[in-house]
Each structure stands twice: as C-alpha cells, then as structure tokens.
Amino acid sequence: xxxxxxxxxxxxxxxxxxxxxxGQLARMLAMAGARLGLxxxxxxPDPQSPAFDVCALSTVAxxxxxxxxxxxxxxxxxxxxxxxxxxxxxASLLAEHCLVRPGAEALAASQDRLVEKxxxxxxxxxxxxxxxxxxxxxxxxxxxxxxxPSVLKTRRFGYDGxxxxxxxxGSDLADAFRSLGGAQAILEGFIAFEKEISVIxxxxxxxxxxxxxxxxxxxxxxxxxxxxxxxxVAPATAEAAVAITRRIAEALDYVGVIAVEMFVTREDGQERxxxxxxxxxxxxxxxxxxxxxxxxxxxxxxxxxxGWPLGATGRIGGAVEMRNLIGEAAAAWAQILADPxxxxxxxxxxxxxxxxxxxxxxxxxxxxxxxxxxxxxDKAR
Amino acid sequence: xxxxxxxxxxxxxxxxxxxxxxGQLARMLAMAGARLGLxxxxxxPDPQSPAFDVCALSTVAxxxxxxxxxxxxxxxxxxxxxxxxxxxxxASLLAEHCLVRPGAEALAASQDRLVEKxxxxxxxxxxxxxxxxxxxxxxxxxxxxxxxPSVLKTRRFGYDGxxxxxxxxGSDLADAFRSLGGAQAILEGFIAFEKEISVIxxxxxxxxxxxxxxxxxxxxxxxxxxxxxxxxVAPATAEAAVAITRRIAEALDYVGVIAVEMFVTREDGQERxxxxxxxxxxxxxxxxxxxxxxxxxxxxxxxxxxGWPLGATGRIGGAVEMRNLIGEAAAAWAQILADPxxxxxxxxxxxxxxxxxxxxxxxxxxxxxxxxxxxxxDKAR
Numbered sequence: 001x002x003x004x005x006x007x008x009x010x011x012x013x014x015x016x017x018x019x020x021x022x023g024q025l026a027r028m029l030a031m032a033g034a035r036l037g038l039x040x041x042x043x044x045p046d047p048q049s050p051a052f053d054v055c056a057l058s059t060v061a062x063x064x065x066x067x068x069x070x071x072x073x074x075x076x077x078x079x080x081x082x083x084x085x086x087x088x089x090x091a092s093l094l095a096e097h098c099l100v101r102p103g104a105e106a107l108a109a110s111q112d113r114l115v116e117k118x119x120x121x122x123x124x125x126x127x128x129x130x131x132x133x134x135x136x137x138x139x140x141x142x143x144x145x146x147x148x149p150s151v152l153k154t155r156r157f158g159y160d161g162x163x164x165x166x167x168x169x170g171s172d173l174a175d176a177f178r179s180l181g182g183a184q185a186i187l188e189g190f191i192a193f194e195k196e197i198s199v200i201x202x203x204x205x206x207x208x209x210x211x212x213x214x215x216x217x218x219x220x221x222x223x224x225x226x227x228x229x230x231x232x233v234a235p236a237t238a239e240a241a242v243a244i245t246r247r248i249a250e251a252l253d254y255v256g257v258i259a260v261e262m263f264v265t266r267e268d269g270q271e272r273x274x275x276x277x278x279x280x281x282x283x284x285x286x287x288x289x290x291x292x293x294x295x296x297x298x299x300x301x302x303x304x305x306x307g308w309p310l311g312a313t314g315r316i317g318g319a320v321e322m323r324n325l326i327g328e329a330a331a332a333w334a335q336i337l338a339d340p341x342x343x344x345x346x347x348x349x350x351x352x353x354x355x356x357x358x359x360x361x362x363x364x365x366x367x368x369x370x371x372x373x374x375x376x377x378d379k380a381r
Numbered sequence: 382x383x384x385x386x387x388x389x390x391x392x393x394x395x396x397x398x399x400x401x402x403x404g405q406l407a408r409m410l411a412m413a414g415a416r417l418g419l420x421x422x423x424x425x426p427d428p429q430s431p432a433f434d435v436c437a438l439s440t441v442a443x444x445x446x447x448x449x450x451x452x453x454x455x456x457x458x459x460x461x462x463x464x465x466x467x468x469x470x471x472a473s474l475l476a477e478h479c480l481v482r483p484g485a486e487a488l489a490a491s492q493d494r495l496v497e498k499x500x501x502x503x504x505x506x507x508x509x510x511x512x513x514x515x516x517x518x519x520x521x522x523x524x525x526x527x528x529x530p531s532v533l534k535t536r537r538f539g540y541d542g543x544x545x546x547x548x549x550x551g552s553d554l555a556d557a558f559r560s561l562g563g564a565q566a567i568l569e570g571f572i573a574f575e576k577e578i579s580v581i582x583x584x585x586x587x588x589x590x591x592x593x594x595x596x597x598x599x600x601x602x603x604x605x606x607x608x609x610x611x612x613x614v615a616p617a618t619a620e621a622a623v624a625i626t627r628r629i630a631e632a633l634d635y636v637g638v639i640a641v642e643m644f645v646t647r648e649d650g651q652e653r654x655x656x657x658x659x660x661x662x663x664x665x666x667x668x669x670x671x672x673x674x675x676x677x678x679x680x681x682x683x684x685x686x687x688g689w690p691l692g693a694t695g696r697i698g699g700a701v702e703m704r705n706l707i708g709e710a711a712a713a714w715a716q717i718l719a720d721p722x723x724x725x726x727x728x729x730x731x732x733x734x735x736x737x738x739x740x741x742x743x744x745x746x747x748x749x750x751x752x753x754x755x756x757x758x759d760k761a762r
Contacts, residue, residue, distance in 0.1 A: 034434055035412070038729075040434075054412065055435075311721070337689050337690050340675070340692070340693040345416055345417075348415065
C-alpha cells in the first residue's frame with residue numbers, strides 16, 4: 001500500500017514527530033529525537049505515561065478518538081508508534097492527515113499471528129508449523145495435525161505470553177479454548193529450539209538497510225529477561241538471520257526500525273532459523289544499542305522515518321549484555337549505580353508492579369580495555 | 382557556608398530535580414536525569430527555552446521573581462543550575478526552601494572575576510597577574526603595573542568574550558574603560574599560552590571525586606570552537622591540572638560537576654598551568670563525554686547532586702573531538718548525519734543566529750577498531 005504523502009519530502013531538525021504510545025519505547029524515541037533537534041508530540045491515553053516527561057507536546061486521548069487523532073496528525077510532520085496494536089481504523093485516519101511510518105502493511109502483518117505466519121510462509125521463510133483455530137472442533141483437528149506439545153494463541157493482542165495456552169499430553173482442549181475467551185486463535189507446533197535470537201535492523205524510504213549484530217535473548221515467564229550481543233551462533237546463521245530480516249522489510253516496503261525474533265534449532269547438526277514474530281518498531285532486545293552500538297536503535301528509527309542516512313551499527317566495545325529490570329529488580333538501582341561497568345536506564349514509572357518493565361541495565365565488556373570474549377548467558381548476572 | 386538542608390537525605394529515582402536555566406546545558410541535564418528515572422522541572426524566563434522540550438515540569442518566570450522561585454523550590458527535591466550568574470538573592474531564597482547544589486560558595490567564587498582570582502591566589506593556585514580597577518585612574522595604575530598587552534574585563538556577567546577590552550600599545554585607556562559601561566573591572570596581565578585546557582570533574586557530598594581526561598580547547602572569536610580529549614600535554618601536567626581542580630572543589634565543599642579552564646604556558650622549558658576560569662556547572666568543553674566517556678558529564682552531575690556514586694570517567698574509544706556548531710554551521714546537519722564517525726547533537730533552537738551555539742558534533746576515533754593516535758588540532762575538521 002502506498003503511503004499517503006500529504007507532507008512528504010525531507011523532514012529537517014526542528015520538525016515535530018508524533019509518537020503513538022507513551023511507554024518506555026516512546027520515551028527513549030523522544031529523547032533520541034531531541035538529541036537530533038526533533039520535537040516530539042506524544043499521544044497516549046494514560047496521563048501518567050513515562051514519555052510525557054520528555055516530550056515537547058502531549059495529547060491524552062484514547063487511540064480511537066478520531067477528533068484527537070486528526071488534531072494530533074495535523075500538528076506533526078509524521079507519525080510513528082511504539083506498539084503494533086494501533087487500531088487499523090486509527091492508522092488509516094492518521095494516514096489521511098500525515099505520513100505514518102512504518103506504514104499500514106507493517107501493522108497488518110504484525111497485528112495478527114495468522115496473517116503474520118501466512119505472510120512469512122508466502123516469502124518462503126520458515127516458521128513454526130501453524131493452523132488457524134476458529135472453534136473447539138477446529139482446535140481438535142489442529143492438535144491432531146500438529147501434535148503435542150503445541151501452543152494455542154490468540155491471533156491478536158497477545159504480548160509477553162498473554163493470550164496463550166500450552167497444550168501438553170492430557171491438557172483439556174475445551175478448557176484451553178475457553179481460556180482465550182472465544183477469540184480467534186492459531187495453534188503453533190512446539191519448536192524445540194536451542195536459542196532465541198533477534199535481529200534489529202532499519203530501512204529507509206529509498207531502500208537503505210542496516211542491521212545490528214544479532215543478539216541472543218532469554219525469556220523468563222514469557223518476558224524478555226536478558227539479551228546478549230553478539231549471539232553465540234555460527235557466522236552463517238547470523239548472516240541468514242539478517243538476510244531474512246531484510247527480505248521481510250523489503251516485502252513490506254518498510255520504513256523505520258524493525259525487530260524479527262527467531263528460534264535457532266539444530267537439524268542434522270546444522271543451525272536452522274524459524275521466525276517467531278515481527279515487531280514493526282524499536283524492540284526491547286535492541287536496548288543494548290543505547291550503550292553498546294555507535295547509533296542506538298532509537299536514533300536509527302528517527303533517522304529512518306525522517307528519510308535521513310542511517311547511522312553506523314557497529315558495536316563500540318566488546319560484547320554487551322542487557323538485563324531488564326522487572327518489578328522489584330529496579331529497587332536495586334543504587335547497587336547498579338555503584339557498578340562502574342553498568343549503565344542504568346529507568347523509565348520513570350511511578351509504581352513498581354510485579355512483571356512491569358521498570359528499566360534495564362547494560363554492561364559493555366571491554367569498553368576501553370582490550371576486547372574480551374563474549375560472556376556466556378550463564379556468566380551473565 | 383553550610384547548605385540549608387530542609388530536604389536533605391538520599392534522593393531516589395522518581396524525584397524531581399529543579400534546573401535553573403533553559404538552554405542546551407539544562408536540556409542535556411534533563412535528558413540525563415530522565416535516563417536515570419529523574420523528572421526535571423526547568424525554570425527559565427524565555428518560553429522558547431530548548432530545555433522545555435524535554436522536561437516533565439516547567440516554569441516561565443524571571444530569575445528575580447521571588448514567588449515563582451519559592452513555588453519552584455517547593456516542587457522539587459533539589460535545585461541545580463546551568464549558569465553561574467544566578468542572582469545571589471535568588472540563590473539564597475531557593476536555599477531556604479530546598480537543597481541548592483552546587484552551593485552558594487561556588488556561585489560567589491565564580492560570579493566575580495576579582496573574587497575568583499583572589500580565591501585562587503589564596504589557595505596558592507597560579508592565575509594571570511591581576512589588579513582591581515575601579516575607575517580610569519585605577520586603570521592607569523594597573524596598566525603601569527601589569528604592562529601591555531593586558532585585558533580589561535568586567536568583574537561580573539562576562540562570557541564568550543563579552544565585557545572585555547584588549548589593551549595593546551597605543552590603546553586609549555579612557556575608551557577602553559568607557560567600553561565596559563562603568564562596570565567594576567579587573568585588569569589581567571596577558572598570558573602567552575601554548576594551549577588552553579580544561580578539567581571536567583565531579584565531587585559528591587561525601588567528598589568522592591572523579592575527573593575526566595583533560596581536554597584541549599580552541600576558541601574562535603572568544604567562543605569555544607573545538608575540544609579534543611585527551612589534551613596533548615605531559616602526563617605530569619594533566620595530573621597537576623586534575624589536582625588543582627580537586628583542590629578548588631574541596632575548598633568550595635563543592636557538589637556536582639565543575640569545570641576549570643587553564644592556560645598551559647612554557648617556562649624554563651617546562652609546562653606550567655595558570656587557572657583562567659572556574660565554571661560551577663557542566664561545561665561546553667565536556668560535551669565530548671556524551672559519546673566518548675563511560676558516563677557523560679550530565680549524568681555525572683545528576684549522580685553527584687543526588688548523592689549517588691559517581692560513574693566511571695574513562696574514555697570508551699580512542700581520542701575524541703568535539704566541535705561546536707555555531708550559527709550557520711548547523712545547516713550542515715545532513716552532511717554530518719551521513720558521516721558514520723560523527724555523532725550529531727542539536728539543541729532545538731528555533732533561530733539560527735550568528736554566534737549562537739546551535740549544537741555540536743563529536744567524533745570518537747577508534748571506537749570499535751584498534752586505537753588510533755590522538756588527532757592533532759590541525760587535522761581536526
């Protein structure tokens with residue numbers, strides 16, 4: 001789909017960038033933009049949104065509020081977003097008023113797990129085996145086909161493990177289906193993976209593309225816990241992961257930073273990749289770039305959506321570890337500040353709730369000293 | 382002078398830091414604070430102040446508005462500032478309501494060139510030779526004593542070469558005195574220096590101290606043009622410069638980042654130091670730390686004034702060059718963005734005026750590659 005270009009053309013420093021969403025990703029985008037002389041207008045429904053602390057303009061309104069969306073779009077040079085669940089109607093309304101980057105295709109391909117997997121399959125990119133599930137009998141057919149263990153997921157609005165049910169031997173299918181509250185679903189065959197990795201890359205309107213080092217991710221309770229860059233995979237695997245990401249970005253005529261999560265499996269002794277998820281935005285597993293790469297993913301996104309040259313993506317030290325501070329982990333801020341190798345990032349969230357991403361901490365190995373071998377995840381604190 | 386401690390004690394993330402002044406230094410302080418989970422309340426008289434784009438709270442009021450100052454001080458955990466010319470009466474009013482860091486002694490010692498030089502002399506620290514000038518006949522006496530060339534400067538409110546007159550052979554003393562508009566003045570003997578350097582360091586409330594690599598500065602038209610870290614001086618000279626800075630900070634019971642500008646002269650074949658100026662704040666010649674050091678001077682200032690541990694000050698790559706973008710130089714933003722070795726910083730100022738600091742650009746040599754020799758200033762672009 002072509003972008004509506006009512007205000008196309010070069011965007012210069014001094015321009016105002018609209019950001020839908022007011023969480024930590026929007027906050028870090030706004031700060032990266034400010035460093036480049038861009039103003040941010042943050043649009044979010046929650047008046048306590050962390051991004052409101054660092055933006056020039058703010059709108060507190062629902063994502064479905066058409067009058068507020070129109071006024072927002074008219075006040076900015078372009079709109080971007082920090083989350084893929086922007087309502088399709090809101091996205092197209094915004095696109096009538098100003099540039100929206102990444103575009104509607106990227107949103108469509110990432111909002112619905114079935115559409116996403118069909119899109120990937122259409123590009124010849126391996127995923128977990130999957131089947132659409134409309135009802136209980138459909139679930140029974142899918143389980144017969146894909147076996148157990150397998151994972152039943154809602155097609156839409158799932159994140160951090162929400163809207164998922166693991167089907168083991170003996171799991172009751174009716175219970176599992178009911179647990180999704182009647183939502184349209186997809187069954188995914190279980191992947192016995194060795195590692196989870198992700199590629200953070202950026203693409204410009206004229207097709208420029210740059211990827212960061214592939215990073216390796218560890219999830220706990222379905223929430224990202226630690227990322228390490230570079231991932232301990234074969235060079236050919238890392239190259240293949242970047243090539244897959246580029247193919248996806250080109251197929252979507254993508255503009256901005258994109259994140260692609262993949263599983264690394266071992267088949268016949270070789271590492272193989274299966275794409276798990278596409279995120280049309282900056283991504284938690286790219287936070288290490290703030291301290292460990294020449295250009296952060298947030299600056300890179302701003303450069304891409306403004307049509308500016310992409311920044312250098314090389315690491316600026318040795319390996320980098322990024323650890324999320326989830327819930328009470330953020331209470332250790334004073335110890336983290338006392339560690340000369342640690343860089344603390346806190347998101348300004350008032351309430352420290354269990355499971356809530358409060359901040360993150362990065363450690364770059366061998367910043368000024370000789371390069372050190374990549375830390376293994378075991379050693380990572 | 383002891384700090385008034387109505388809200389002493391540890392400051393935690395989530396606290397609001399008051400910043401007097403709304404220019405680029407306040408803007409970069411606010412962003413550094415936000416990264417650490419601090420909110421900023423910026424107080425400045427100009428509604429177009431660049432720092433307003435990145436702060437949680439703002440007050441537009443004059444620096445002498447006592448009601449506004451009191452309300453500001455009551456809304457924050459502590460107040461800091463981006464410029465040394467905070468009116469003494471405003472500073473003491475703020476100190477009745479909350480912590481002010483750095484404290485009143487630092488302001489007193491840096492607001493008045495005569496007081497500053499007498500303070501330094503009292504510590505046994507070399508400066509340019511100086512004499513107080515109250516009137517025209519006093520100027521004649523001072524010139525007879527210190528000779529020509531020498532520099533007549535207002536005692537207060539001088540910056541970037543404003544309020545100065547160079548006295549050469551044949552300069553008319555009456556003209557020079559009148560050019561200062563009758564302000565109290567000081568005559569400084571001319572220093573034939575080889576280099577200008579500065580030390581950026583930080584001190585905590587409990588006496589913790591950390592300095593960055595000494596950097597070398599080049600001024601054009603009295604405005605800082607380029608800084609390079611590390612400075613090309615003998616190791617003993619760099620050590621002496623840091624020791625002088627520490628002595629100054631300790632004598633002032635200083636809290637926060639301090640900058641000390643010095644001249645390097647050669648006497649009997651040896652490098653000697655003479656202190657030119659103390660700035661009780663983050664400093665333009667420390668901007669290289671944003672991209673070239675483990676902790677930026679802005680984060681370091683926030684850590685120090687909050688009573689947190691100081692961050693590591695080591696360089697994270699090779700040598701670093703920081704070049705100011707003054708006036709139209711900022712129009713080259715697109716070329717700078719296309720240079721993979723450059724990091725662009727723009728301050729969000731609406732109007733590109735001659736002599737106005739619009740931004741800066743840093744280049745770190747050998748970030749990810751082998752270390753490179755320090756660039757000479759000649760080669761520096």
